[in-house]
Amino acid sequence: MAFTALETEIAALTGKVDSLYETYRTKAQTIDQSVANALKAIPNNSKTYYLNAATGDDTNSGTSTSQPFRTVKAACDAVPVGGHGVIYLAAAPHVYDIDANIYLRRKTIQFRSQANLTTGNRPIIRQRLSADESEAYGFYVQDASLSFTYCALETATPTDLEPMPFDGLVRRIDLMGAMVGVLFCDITLGTTSFVNRSSGNSSMWLQIYGSTITRSTAGRGVLLNAAQQPAIFGVSNNVLPEGLTYSDLVAGLKTDATGRVYNVLSSTEL
Numbered sequence: 698m699a700f701t702a703l704e705t706e707i708a709a710l711t712g713k714v715d716s717l718y719e720t721y722r723t724k725a726q727t728i729d730q731s732v733a734n735a736l737k738a739i740p741n742n743s744k745t746y747y748l749n750a751a752t753g754d755d756t757n758s759g760t761s762t763s764q765p766f767r768t769v770k771a772a773c774d775a776v777p778v779g780g781h782g783v784i785y786l787a788a789a790p791h792v793y794d795i796d797a798n799i800y801l802r803r804k805t806i807q808f809r810s811q812a813n814l815t816t817g818n819r820p821i822i823r824q825r826l827s828a829d830e831s832e833a834y835g836f837y838v839q840d841a842s843l844s845f846t847y848c849a850l851e852t853a854t855p856t857d858l859e860p861m862p863f864d865g866l867v868r869r870i871d872l873m874g875a876m877v878g879v880l881f882c883d884i885t886l887g888t889t890s891f892v893n894r895s896s897g898n899s900s901m902w903l904q905i906y907g908s909t910i911t912r913s914t915a916g917r918g919v920l921l922n923a924a925q926q927p928a929i930f931g932v933s934n935n936v937l938p939e940g941l942t943y944s945d946l947v948a949g950l951k952t953d954a955t956g957r958v959y960n961v962l963s964s965t966e967l
Contacts, residue, residue, distance in 0.1 A: 742780030746772040747811070748820075750791040762787075762811070769822065770799050773806060773836075781805040786820035786848065788812050795834050795866065796825040801841040810847035819883060824853040824866045833864040833889050843867060844878035852918050854887030865893025865922065869901040879905040886910065886918035890948070893922045904931040910946065912938050923961050924949025930963040943967060 746759040746766060753759075753767030759775055765787070766772045776782030781804075786793060788810050810820050822845070826833050833853050836843060852866050866889065869875040877892055884891055884905075892903050903921050910920065920943075921930055932943060944950070944967045951960040958967050 742777050744776050744780060744782045746775060746782060746784045747787075748772055748784060748791075748793060749787040750793055751787070769793050769795060769808075770797050773799050773801060773804075776804050776806055778803050781807075783807045783809060785809055785811045786822075788820050789818040789849070792821045792823055794823050794825050795836070798834050798837060800837045800839070801843060802839045803841060805842040806844070808843075808845045808848055812847075819847055819849040821849040821851060822866075823851040824887075824889060826853050826855060830855045833866075835864075835866045835868055838867060838869050838875040838877065840874065842876040842878075844876075844880065845882050846880045847882065849883040849885070850879070850891065851885045852887045852889040852891055852916075854889070854913060854915055854918075864889040865891060867892045874900050874902065876902040877904070879903075879908050881906075882908045884908055884910045884920070886912045886916045886920070886946075888916060889918050890922040891918065891920045900927045900929055902929040902931070905935055906932070907934045909936040910938060912941075919948045920946040921961070922948040927960050927962070930961050930965075930967075932963075932965055 744760075747753075747762050747764075748759075748767070748769065749762070749765035750767060753765040755767050755771040757764040757766060759766040759772055766775070769784075772782070772784045784806060786808060808822065812818075824833060824835060833855075850866065853864075867877050869892075882905075892901065901921075901923075905920065912918065921928060923930075930943075930947060937943070937946070943963070943965050947961060947963075947967055949960070950958050950967060953959055961967060
């Protein structure tokens with residue numbers, strides 16, 4: 698009798714264990730599915746887009762060379778806030794006009810030629826003016842990072858050849874910092890600046906490496922206008938216009954009583 702009762706008790710306990718295991722397995726499957734659904738719901742903030750000034754259309758997806766965007770603005774706007782975008786540009790003779798202001802807030806954007814061309818035939822990103830030439834269009838960078846690789850970059854020249862306020866192809870705004878990088882590019886300076894440190898209290902970081910800087914015939918533009926607030930200026934292995942130094946290509950330098958520049962921290966003497 699005792700043995701039979703023990704068997705009955707063991708069988709009952711085994712049944713409870715099996716029931717608990719089945720409950721655990723069911724719950725585990727539910728949790729796993731919930732986690733999988735949550736992961737699928739997380740947006741992919743890393744984007745790759747393609748531009749083609751000839752065949753592109755801003756109603757395209759921009760996600761392949763067969764469905765390219767046409768304008769720089771469309772590609773930049775497609776990168777989500779807080780995200781990272783690599784934008785590939787079809788090479789020259791393609792010209793990408795900056796004919797509207799582009800606002801980059803909390804984004805990291807890299808422009809690259811579709812062909813990593815060390816010389817010649819680079820896609821051209823060209824700054825444009827409004828019809829009445831009262832405004833030079835450009836990138837407004839706020840708490841963001843913007844870089845160019847194997848591109849040709851051109852700033853604008855108004856008809857009257859006069860400098861314009863807040864004129865940079867790239868401008869930093871508001872209270873957050875910004876970074877601009879240029880790698881193996883051609884920069885042609887018109888009358889307007891390449892980077893204008895236009896407003897706000899945080900620093901602007903401009904780095905240029907392995908690039909060729911020229912000025913157009915009427916050009917008086919600078920690489921960096923730091924008149925408003927502090928900036929960091931890192932340069933190396935660049936070719937400058939004949940007879941000019943980096944000091945000639947940075948505006949708004951402020952010096953103390955000893956002649957030391959205090960509003961620009963630079964890797965070269967200014």
